Amino acid sequence: MGWQSRTRTLQVFDTELSADTVEWCPLPQWSHVLACGTYQLQKGDDKTEEDSTAPNRIGRLYLFHCNPQPSFIPPLTETQRIDTPAILDLKWCHVPISERPLLGMATASGEIQLYKLMEPQQGTCGLECELRAELGPDRLALSLDWSTGRGESSDVRVVSSDSTGSLTVLSLGEASLTALCQWKAHDFEAWISAFSYWDTQIVYSGGDDCKLKGWDLRMGPSSPTFTSKRHTMGVCSIHSNPHREHILATGSYDENVLLWDERNMKQPLSETAVGGGVWRLKWHPSQEHLLLAACMHNDFHILHCQKAMEGQDAPCPVLASYILHNSLAYGADWSRLPLSNSMPPSPQEPPQTSIGLTQSTGHLRIQYESPTASFDTSLEDDSGQYIPDHTCLLPEKSPVPDPFTSPDRDAQSLSCLMATCSFYDHMMHIWRWDWSPEKEKMPSEPAPSS
Template identity: 30%
Template sequence: MQTARHAKLDTRLGADSVALLGAAETEGQVTRQRAVVGTYSLRNDKGDAPYRDGGLLVVSATREGDVCSLSMEQEVHDIPGVLDVAAQTSPGILYAACANDSFLAFGDIDGEGRFLHSLQKVREVEDPNRILLSVDVCEDPGSDDAFVASSDSAGGISVYRAVKHGWEPVIQRDTHTQEAWSVHIDVSREAMYSGGDDGALVCYDWNTDIECFRLRKAHGGVGVTAVTKNMFESREEGEFHLWSGGYDDVLRFWDIRFTKQCVSEVAVGGGVWRIRFHPKKKDLMLVATMYDGFKVVRRDCSDHLEVLCHYQGHDSMAYGATWVPALDRGDQHVALTGSFYDHSLQLWTFDDNP
């Protein structure tokens, strides 16, 4: 399967997280999709204690005919290092998990995509020694509210209900004994899933206050760095499905009713940092594999997992990743990915036509 790079931007600081913002816009032959990039840099030039500078960038990914391009729209700097971002579509709110235990929200106050003009704090800094490592948001289908979850460097997990007047805490608990690298929230089951450097993959029901399961060696005892469900599957298809990745370089597919062993797995190399499902091709995954670029993985009808392609356009650690389905054309799928030490954002295509 072929890949091709179409555009590249310098993000100035390390690009560690990428998420789409709002719906795509089409005018004539031009389709445009906004995305946000979270960045940070670890620095030591302000005294003895290291600190993390951060930034948020809003970029436009555009397709006109066969040409795909990237352009910068907005930038905000001088905030704590951004470790992860997630976007709520209605209303338009961007959440950023930051260093120094700060959790920020940016609102699209005028509906024009200017997310970075309206900053609010989900919570003030609680523990400056904690770093927020991941964030996830899931809209409540039964209301206009949403649930937002974050995980931190001390193993803590927090869930908030986002309502019109602010954010109401639902739960805050220390779930892992080491860094909680990833969190995923499932409103339909009132459950959250998390993975930590202690090697555990955990499911917690916040309604009953019960830990549903704890797989202590889900990835052979090494850190679990990515946990997610495929939210593009129907409730009937994906209710019991869960995906995880770890420092063992393996992507695993689980049935949460039978957790003694995974349903299937595939070695992807490099360590799995993020797993992103294609909204229209629900069995196609974009996987950020840290030390070994980005991979596209497919799950077939018998649950077999296969690595279809390897994108090697980045020169350092592969972190941020998202599909850009509005720019797809036929069997050509568009991805937007970020890497750290070379502070690079790249727009590239994967041709799913053997």
């Protein structure tokens, strides 16, 4: 049986400042709430040395209400905007704190800021800054992750990485956000930090020194539990699978998504070339095999990871791609809002029965700009050769696999609401992905004999 994969744009929103992070609230009562963060580099008018070395980084936090029911009305309504320092990362806590949702924000001012979602009498949700903690002077907070990925509400902690290469673990108290420990983890920018959701004493980090590292907080941060150089360029995305124990996904400027078994970090389970630097990875809220990748110069892709997770050493097939952004693909997230399966395919976006990434026939010089504007990464060597040589191994088009494993899979379909954002064109898109079995054609009746 074949399967159809459709993407359909529902709404496009201009964030005015460069957009780099989007996050749907994971709590069921507030799953209609979406946050978007922006980052804008402003250089001073005066051509002084101080202005040239200390650019002003501004941001804005947007809050939206979403009603995705089929209609001619755009599903997204802006409910709040807050001017802030430039935002590098946003993450909602996976459990309510004091019965309210809590949004964490990593800022260019070197702070982790926590915003509580309030519901005034008029019924419109709004964010209020609740707590903040400084990571240290002369640094940008680059990422954060909560220890609550599997719904554990005891000992709530946050891990953050910053532009000095340091990691900080913070504990959330009743009225405080307190640093428990901080240590130098990477030689250059520590782009990403993440908890193992199955053992929250384990923290992972990735840096611009091309290293992926693990840390056991029980042993202290004096030395990592492992250091992997399997990625060949800066490691900028890590996400622990909340549904499948020991499974970890990592991404890099080297344009590869690697899947790992946390019990053996010497060799990845699989390697998938996605044709662009992998800035963010997000596992699906309920389907353990589906992984969303924001691939910078090469759009957004949904990967199917079942075979890799079962130990079959093969790239993860691409189930769907969303290619309508016109700039760097940075922010991406799955919504938990339920959707009807009645949405027709757009005439401009025909059904896709198979999707793959194919090798480009030409050569395009790619220069990645750091979102902190602190460095550029050229993907060419001195002789002009394209550095990520895996592009010749991009998976060819193949039948799209069935992502479901239940006995009733022939009757199943899946509809997902997505939010993605891109940088220089300052755009956020709301779109849906529909995955359904193809209807079998009835055999034609034989012509009656004369």
